[in-house]
Amino acid sequence: MPRSPRRPPQLRGRVFRGSVAVGRGLLTRNDLRSSAWRPLFRDVYADAQLPVTHRTRCTAVGRWLIPPGGAIAGRSAAALYGCAQVTTDDPVDVLVPSGVRVGAVAGLRVHHGPIDPGDILDRAGPAVTSPERTCWDLALWLDLVEAVVIIDALLARRVTDLPALRGYAVARAGRRGWRAMLRAVDLADAGAESPQESRTRVRLVLAGLPRPRTQWIVSDRGRFVARLDLAWPDYRVAVEYDGLWHDNPEQFHSDRRRLNQLVGGDWIILHVTAKRLREDFDGFVAEVRAALRSRGHVTRVPR
Incomplete structure (x- = not known):
């Protein structure tokens, strides 16, 4: 035995x-x-009986694997702030000072760069980059859309705010990454309520459409009618992201009922799903552009 x-x-x-x-x-x-x-x-x-999360792995990295002056950074830092979706086994992002050598460690993604005073916070947990430095690194290391997705979440949770982010970037004008951060911050919106809403909004703007308002409230003589994910109220056009929560039949029917009220109120409501974003985003952009054009907006196509 x-x-x-x-x-x-x-x-x-x-x-x-x-x-x-x-x-x-x-x-x-x-x-x-x-x-x-x-x-x-x-x-x-x-x-093996301990539930291991990305935070658990970050804590271990912070305790044993980061050299002095380094910190948990990027998506991992955002996850510690509760603002990024990462899996347990995703690599842990680490920022270390320029010139400091770190041996290759499986599961660790090491980035080098200048670190200013205040860029690293050392609290009860592992050393982590400040919210502003985290956003700088996200803008530098990630695709623009994905960087904005996480910055939206940091803003929504009030971990930081737009003036602080813009000020951080402007104070470092000329340094590699400052323009990338400003571009991401200019696209960010604290009103986004999900990563997919953020992705939809940013991709629509990058496609040349006017910037929509987030979580727009529609009322009728002071009575609440609906709250829309993305809206162009001047043209009464809106986009709703249909996520997996619509597996709840009651919520689905309630949602459709409120949207029917809007259609009756002369709104155009366009729906988008993850599959559509993934497989036919160009077609969806064309539909939104046509809806806006039908209401008098002249859209531009980016070069």
Whole structure:
């Protein structure tokens, strides 16, 4: 009958350095290969019964793998602020000072750059880039649309605000990344309520359409009628993103009922889904452009 793996009580429910556990005689190298322990990074393990999240991995990186002066950054920093969707096994983004060498570690994505005073916050958890520096790095490292998606979330949660972001970029005018940050900030909107709403809005604007208003409230003689994801109220045209929450039949019917009221009130409501965004965005842009044109707006096509 196979013997159960060793699980010393000192290590249960914990993340630890394998070499330290071996050095203290708690485990052997063979024990570390058993099903009782989950490898997170080189020489970093977790109790296999411990729920491991991206935050857990960031904490381990901050404790053992980041050199002095470095910090959790980019998407990982945004995740620590509660503003980015990352999976447990996504690489942890780390920012280290220019010129500091860091050996390759599987699961770690290391970025080098100048770090100013105030760029790193060292609180109860791992060292993390400030919200403003996080947005700078997102604009520099990510596709423009995806950077704005996360910046929208940071704004919506009031982790930072537009004046602070613009001021941060302008104070670093001429440095690599400042124009990218300003462009992302100019496209950002604290009113977005989901990543897909952000993606839809930004891609429509980049396609040459006028910037829509987010979460626009429609009322009739002071009575609430509906709140629209994206709207051009001057033209009474709106876009609604249909997400997976519409699997709820009651919510679906309630949503459609309120939108029918808008159609009766002379609004044009266009619906978009993840599949449409992924497979036929150009066709959707053409539909929005045609709806706006039918209401008198002359749209431009970007060169």
